[in-house]
Amino acid sequence: MTRTMTIKQALNEALKEEFRRDETVIIMGCDVGVRGNPFGITLGLYDEFGPERVRDTPISEAAIVGACLGAAATGSRPIGEILFSDWITIGMDQLVNQIAKIRYMFGGKINVPLVIRAPVGAGGGQAAQHSQSFEAWFSHVPGLQVVMPITPYDVKGLLKTAIRSNDPVLFFEHKRGYEIRGEVPEEDYTIPFGEAVVRREGADVTIVAISIMVHKALAAAESLNQMGIKCEVIDPRTIYPFDYDTVLQSLDKTHRLIVTHESNRRSGIGAEIVSQVVERGFDLLDDHPVIVAGLDVPMPYNRQLEAMVIPSEEKIKNAVLKLMD
């Protein structure tokens, strides 16, 4: 049995089911309790599971992230929430120098079953400090897993995998994607990390799209289809591990690659993907890969300027057209 629901609802359902399944799962963060998180992701958790397991925290991101580690190391399965992923910077030392390394540094003796959830993404005039996505940073840090799903089915299955994983997971939700609807089965399921999905098949160009860009890429593909150009759209779902096999298989057919993500172009995840693809499949490529990404600007507040910075369906389309030229 499947139902239709929003990403927001799918996240909420995943949390509730995991809280019921495993008593060691706890969650903490600003406004996750009584308020149920500003976006409503944790609604109902506080009432059902109580203040021991659902913890409204003071505004202390470093301590929240670090406390997740201490709790994970001693038998709990904590979920830490950072309300905007931009502020993970405050807990960065705990995340990068403790969480990512503690198992290795201590000879494999510490388990780190924790998840840090954080909304990413731009739009809506939230300006420079509430619009960033740092997946590239975290994929640079061995010891972390990075997940960025963008359908209700995927967020639910991947969040469950994340919670059950014994390794630290950064779970990035796109804040403009919470209302995206889709089908979700009633049965319990999980989705393994590192398996991309081909969202649309096509033989001309491969578009690897991250998070919200999947939907923009699909829209661009639809419109290009009317012009006779067939795009294959791949949603990697997880950033690390990353499913290069699916991308290379696609390139074997299309020989042209576009990577699109919302975060800044410079040293973004697109650069990593391109560098891996050229290393693994240089000969598959007919032309150089193209990255359609956020411009390298702190996000401006003004609506029109903001729209220039955030990559659009239009920009993907133009990139495809140029590549097909």
Next chain:
Amino acid sequence: MTRTMTIKQALNEALKEEFRRDETVIIMGCDVGVRGNPFGITLGLYDEFGPERVRDTPISEAAIVGACLGAAATGSRPIGEILFSDWITIGMDQLVNQIAKIRYMFGGKINVPLVIRAPVGAGGGQAAQHSQSFEAWFSHVPGLQVVMPITPYDVKGLLKTAIRSNDPVLFFEHKRGYEIRGEVPEEDYTIPFGEAVVRREGADVTIVAISIMVHKALAAAESLNQMGIKCEVIDPRTIYPFDYDTVLQSLDKTHRLIVTHESNRRSGIGAEIVSQVVERGFDLLDDHPVIVAGLDVPMPYNRQLEAMVIPSEEKIKNAVLKLMD
């Protein structure tokens, strides 16, 4: 007139000269004063310029970085020191969300003439929390400049440029490079950001080497020379801005690219360089670019394991040989 000196001495000299030249220059950090910094970089500053301008701080990296911003915004030219660049993570929010963005967010009204100096690099058994280099992260953040020189001449000239710049500069010194010797003129000079140096000419392979890897690449090139393979070794000196023109010119001759850096391979600066090069000069390349970088492992303590992780002259050599195959 030029003299021979070490990188350490060149840094010290640059600091002293800038302190004398401009009374608004100040420095702060743990142990920068009386102790003259653990590596001796700031020796003599405290005695010459006094406790107002040379400030030993409590262990409060976030406040140090943020106080640099406040001071820079109000007429000082602060230099903040983070003893190991791994710990910049503690001041990450101030650096990424305030320093990098404040000019832009506030409509260009705030000047940010500040430098954060931090030793990077691995070796010597310092293990997972004292061995990292995060240049890729910071090049992902618009608003920052990132500098990584590795000769006495360059550190002196670039540090002066950094101090005189009205924009925030991350100045990364390799801690295993402090004793490297070289010539330094007596006269005042600065070096513009974004100008690479060809350290060795050669027509077969272009090696772009970052920081300490320049010296390893030169050694590899020397030994390959004896096998008849001519490597061109490029030292970009600054990571942002980055001098792609020099790299492309070289590729026009060699058609083969190796990028080498000590930081982790995954989403490292090598990926960015490769992605830019393929975008700008795909047709120049005969084969796929190769990245010789740190393995994606938290730095292990054990000497032999550590040696496996840090990229070596040998690994560069092998990469060249494979590419020439």
Next chain:
Amino acid sequence: MAKTSFVTMEETLAAIEDYKREIMQPLTAPEGLSGDQILKMYRRMALIREFDTSVKGLWKQNYIYGLAHSYVCAEAIGVGACAALRDSDFITSTHRGHGHTIAKGGDVKKMMAELMGKYDGYCLGKGGSMHIAAVDEGMLGATGIVGSGMPIAVGAALSSKVLGKDNVVVCFHGDGGTNQGVWHESINLAATWDLPVIFLCENNQWAISLPYKKASKNPRVSDRAIGYGIPGVTVDGFNVFAVYNAVAKAVERARSGNGPTLIEAKYYRYIGHFVADDERYRDMATNAPWTAFDPVERMCRFLVENGGFSEEQVQAVYESAKQEVLDAIEYAKTAPEPPLSSLYDGIYSPEFMEILKSRGEYVL
């Protein structure tokens, strides 16, 4: 109302009794403030009230993009504090920057234009409400990251000391901000170095849905001063003169080289956290009893009853403030959008942008 709420009506009434007994101070004009100065303070409070009351409506009508946080019910704090400052002094702000900007002498036209994303705005349309700044007026900018303004204030105070100026800095922050690491580091650093900075905690007893008593075991923020070896004081945050007095004293101390003071101005946020707050986390009925202490009304009553001003005079001041805001709204609505060509301006200094452009970067 939330099924579960951290604060019941009973607790609210008890908290109000506590406030009355322990915190509330009579509104009496300090020595040395002229009638003109006092009226000017009232006018700024009125400007803030009118400005931030308008913002919500404008946001709902889509004139204002993004988010916005109101300074309504906090007017006494910003205005009281800034009245004790010189023009050349600095302040740093929080996410509630509109009030701070006005209190420091900022221009509501430029601010409203900024909120509407216009090129005439304080930040050329790039900052918006959350990053409002009036650098020329010494208002070093709002920030959307709680606590993050703290070390910036310390740095500005450091400049003052190192460059031999006699500026002081007021660092506004919320009660929620007191639990950030940089809060601690900043106060400790400033105390150790005797820097001329005043840490002014606007304790409205809530950080969005979390009451302060659930965020810290000791509800008295000013007690923390002891640990840092600096004076700490709690004052009536609904009382513009109480704030003025405390800040004036701290400013004197700071300016004469004796270092920082931690001032806790206690008030209550009886409005929503931000323009879109449904306050589902608390019983909204608990807001009402607190409105009795409305700082603007209180000031208005004082002026007429004890200040020696006629009701007409006071009313006229309020009206002129109201008109100024209306004018600002009209101005902002018709002000020009930023040219698209301005997108890259200000990422780096103009001279560095030149260099980058000559290299083919950041060319539109």
Next chain:
Amino acid sequence: MAKTSFVTMEETLAAIEDYKREIMQPLTAPEGLSGDQILKMYRRMALIREFDTSVKGLWKQNYIYGLAHSYVCAEAIGVGACAALRDSDFITSTHRGHGHTIAKGGDVKKMMAELMGKYDGYCLGKGGSMHIAAVDEGMLGATGIVGSGMPIAVGAALSSKVLGKDNVVVCFHGDGGTNQGVWHESINLAATWDLPVIFLCENNQWAISLPYKKASKNPRVSDRAIGYGIPGVTVDGFNVFAVYNAVAKAVERARSGNGPTLIEAKYYRYIGHFVADDERYRDMATNAPWTAFDPVERMCRFLVENGGFSEEQVQAVYESAKQEVLDAIEYAKTAPEPPLSSLYDGIYSPEFMEILKSRGEYVL
């Protein structure tokens, strides 16, 4: 000696008078500790002394790689604190982890092997001195980043509460660590949530070259407890029983659900900061007067003079500890290096490493 030094000989002598007058407590065995337990404490102190004295030489001879920080002169703190704990309790550590490991019952063989980078070491040769950990003994690991252990301790205490266990956690940290942001956030969080954690500040009055008086305006760390609404106490850090008593009391409080305590154990680092410290930042002559309070010697004197033990008995205990360290050194020297194939082990959990390897990643 540094041309400029923050602490003169005069100040040192005055500080010693202060210590004697305000901090120093007589060494008297607490009620309820048996002779055996007391001897065991002494033995652990001796083990630490011998272990960390050896480390410097071994480092100079290149048996030990990287950096190492000695726990010499702090023995009373780790041992006093851990004696008040159960095996199932946890501790978190600092960069001075050797002493904490031994105090919590760790094995010097495995620790020495780790310092020599061997596969039999506690961390399979991957951590070294700065990341020494004895997880099975409840020692949750040293860290090279000052202050960073604080929230980890809080998290461990949170687990205890949430999972309904009755473990407590002792969070060791230095005086330098008290000025990190996470220090503040962690204590505030633990206080607010009444978590079973004891914050134990090892105040040796220096953070490398910076005396605490130059790092904080109020030199009394325990005063900060007031701000968090928890008990704070300063004890004689050269006195193993004083530390034991304070920790035992705090443990009782924590275990019964009443939340954290901040304990400041004041002592003095009269040795170098780490194995390679030339102490150029201070007048080394100022170290000598402090050695009069050597905690190990003091304990030794107590045992013979007031503890009811013979000199021979006490000497034998010390000698056995010494021998244990010598054995550990021999063991470690001949222990095997990690196989190169172990390089990737432990980056992720074994089950995830399997998956990655099957995908061709992390294959050597």
